[in-house]
Amino acid sequence: MRLDFFADGGGGGEKTEKATPKKKEQARKEGQVAKSQEIGTAISSIVVFFSMGLFAPFMFAESTNVFLTVFDLMLNLENISDMHFALDFVVYMFTQTLIISMPIFAIAFFLGFVVNFVQVGWHPTAKPLMPKFSKLNPISGFKKIFSMNSILELFKSLFKFGIITLVIYNELIMEFNNMFMFVNMPLITSLQYAGQLVIRLGIVVGVWFIFIAAVDFAYQKYKHGKDLRMSKQDIKDEFKQSDGNPQIKGKIKQKMREASMRRMMQDIPHADVVITNPTHFAVVIKYDRASTGAPKVVAKGADHLAKRIKDVAKENNISIIENKQLARALYATVDVGKEIPPELYKAVAETLAFVYKLKNKV
Numbered sequence: 001m002r003l004d005f006f007a008d009g010g011g012g013g014e015k016t017e018k019a020t021p022k023k024k025e026q027a028r029k030e031g032q033v034a035k036s037q038e039i040g041t042a043i044s045s046i047v048v049f050f051s052m053g054l055f056a057p058f059m060f061a062e063s064t065n066v067f068l069t070v071f072d073l074m075l076n077l078e079n080i081s082d083m084h085f086a087l088d089f090v091v092y093m094f095t096q097t098l099i100i101s102m103p104i105f106a107i108a109f110f111l112g113f114v115v116n117f118v119q120v121g122w123h124p125t126a127k128p129l130m131p132k133f134s135k136l137n138p139i140s141g142f143k144k145i146f147s148m149n150s151i152l153e154l155f156k157s158l159f160k161f162g163i164i165t166l167v168i169y170n171e172l173i174m175e176f177n178n179m180f181m182f183v184n185m186p187l188i189t190s191l192q193y194a195g196q197l198v199i200r201l202g203i204v205v206g207v208w209f210i211f212i213a214a215v216d217f218a219y220q221k222y223k224h225g226k227d228l229r230m231s232k233q234d235i236k237d238e239f240k241q242s243d244g245n246p247q248i249k250g251k252i253k254q255k256m257r258e259a260s261m262r263r264m265m266q267d268i269p270h271a272d273v274v275i276t277n278p279t280h281f282a283v284v285i286k287y288d289r290a291s292t293g294a295p296k297v298v299a300k301g302a303d304h305l306a307k308r309i310k311d312v313a314k315e316n317n318i319s320i321i322e323n324k325q326l327a328r329a330l331y332a333t334v335d336v337g338k339e340i341p342p343e344l345y346k347a348v349a350e351t352l353a354f355v356y357k358l359k360n361k362v
Helices: 021-029 036-075 083-120 138-145 148-174 174-182 187-227 230-242 246-270 304-315 324-332 340-359
Strands: 273-278 281-286 296-302 319-322
Touching: 021 230, 021 246, 021 281, 021 319, 036 083, 036 187, 138 273, 148 174, 187 296, 246 281, 246 304, 273 304, 281 304, 281 340, 296 304, 296 324, 304 319, 319 340, 324 340
Parallel strands: 273 319
Antiparallel strands: 273 281, 281 296
16 A cells, blocks of 8 residues: 555655756746746836836927827818728827837837746746646635735735835925926926936836845745655656666566577577586687687576576587686676686687597597
């Protein structure tokens, strides 16, 4: 029985272990990344309002031209009933609105992309946009409303609202006396003053949001790591999936050993000599006199396998030589298919010479 499933956290025990690289990569593919929306809000607020100050003359000039054009059209009301004139007017207003707002929209879009790229890198995915029927569960939705995360988000929203309110209040108090001068200002001057005040408020709020964003980003990193934590059983299961089930791996190794053993048995009839212990070890040697290499071990075995090797050798009239020390040394130091080491050249050469001498006599 899997008693670990009854532990805290269910499904494998309490989640106390850090997420593995595979779990992090899988979460990333699902769109689960640690990022703070406040960073984008803060930077966008500062840069966008600053850009509005830079583009204010252009936007004001274009807006003035649009106003004058509309004013001229109002003097010719007889053209309004013309369908082509009305269509051209709509296209003109849409185009001018796009031209006036395009610099700000382009900067905001570029900033949103850069801020997200800096936080999480380039990894586009459409999975977060896919519908999940589990989200339609009213019980799960009710739990999320009253979860600890929802409470923290509520406090964060209230804190942000309080900061914004306090900053705007302080800035307006500083400008309180100047506001009474609006009545005596020319229209253009009052509009410029109001625009400058709005831009300054946006930049100041953005600066304060930088501090909020830094705290929120640290919290999001902590929360993301905590949400991805795994239990010891989760890590074991992941290891089995990635590295393979131990039972399956054992069967694969057994098949490989069986295939290797068949190849060994097939090479024995073409060998030159079998050096034995005589009962515990058997090492099969083959020497190709046409090559420049040393003799090779083409098969070896201990106990039961040693007996099988000797039986196959006898069936194929392969010489079997008893040499306890040489058999042990070859078995311990040389793998199948490898050449014998230089320190065993002399002993193996003497054995092969003895075998060749016997075959010549026969």
